Amino acid sequence: MNEKIAALLNDQINKEFYSAYLYLDMANYYDSLDLDGYANYYMVQAQEERDHALLFMKYMQNNGLKVTLEAIGKPDKTYASALEPLEAAAEHERYVTALINNIYHEAHQDKDYRTMKFLDWFVNEQMEEEDSADTMISRYKLFGQDPKGLYLLDQEYAARAYTAPSLVL
Ligand code: FEO
Numbered sequence: 263m264n265e266k267i268a269a270l271l272n273d274q275i276n277k278e279f280y281s282a283y284l285y286l287d288m289a290n291y292y293d294s295l296d297l298d299g300y301a302n303y304y305m306v307q308a309q310e311e312r313d314h315a316l317l318f319m320k321y322m323q324n325n326g327l328k329v330t331l332e333a334i335g336k337p338d339k340t341y342a343s344a345l346e347p348l349e350a351a352a353e354h355e356r357y358v359t360a361l362i363n364n365i366y367h368e369a370h371q372d373k374d375y376r377t378m379k380f381l382d383w384f385v386n387e388q389m390e391e392e393d394s395a396d397t398m399i400s401r402y403k404l405f406g407q408d409p410k411g412l413y414l415l416d417q418e419y420a421a422r423a424y425t426a427p428s429l430v431l
Contacts (some may be wrong), residue, residue, distance in 0.1 A: 264372045270365045271318055271377070276332045277313035277361055282308040284354060287337035288347040295344060297412075299420035303398075304347070306424045313383070313427045321380050334430040344412075345402055352395035375415050383429040390424040 285308040292300035322329050341347050362384045369377040405411030 263325060263377070264329060264368070264374060264421060266285060267365065267368050267372060267374055268322070270368060271327070272330055273280055274361060274365065275315045275318045275322075275329065276334065277358065278318060279334050280312050281312035281354065281358060282315065283334055284337045285311060285351070286340075287339070288351065291341050291347055292344070295414050297344060299416035299418065300344070302349075303419040304351075305421050307351075309424045312425070314387075314417070317383075317427065317429060319376075324342075324431060325376075344406065345399070348402055349393070352392065352399060353367075355388065355391045359392060361399050362388055367428050380431075381382045 283305045289301045289304035289308065292298070292304065319329055323362060333342065339347075339350055342351070366378060366381050366385065368374075401415060402412075405415055
């Protein structure tokens with residue numbers, strides 16, 4: 263495989279683990295507000311991000327590529343309201359979409375159809391991730407200012423359960 267693509271795949275492992283870290287930090291923030299449902303939502307999100315990292319790692323292993331695990335950055339955002347992590351999450355997911363698109367672009371340039379096929383799952387996943395993040399913002403703006411509305415939203419997010427990714431390598 264093209265070295266540049268291998269390096270981007272390796273870097274994406276780190277980026278996905280960083281995403282998990284970022285969402286754990288958001289879970290801690292919501293826990294500090296006693297919004298346990300939102301905290302649960304981001305705990306589950308962190309598990310999904312760990313799964314994404316492991317999928318990139320497994321894909322590299324399956325292709326005989328050397329995996330190098332790098333240090334994970336410290337999540338250094340601070341939040342001043344329950345809305346702010348939601349906005350940060352949406353912005354972060356758009357950034358991750360751009361990363362995935364960039365790897366896809368390189369794979370396409372290199373006629374690396376195998377990597378393109380692998381990345382197809384992530385292209386769809388990013389559409390869902392952005393949509394979910396945007397919906398959380400809209401719903402908070404619609405209902406979250408009212409204590410009862412916020413309570414109901416929090417209850418709903420408390421019900422989010424982890425499910426393993428549909429992609430198996
Ligand atoms: Fe791994 Fe939220 O994208």
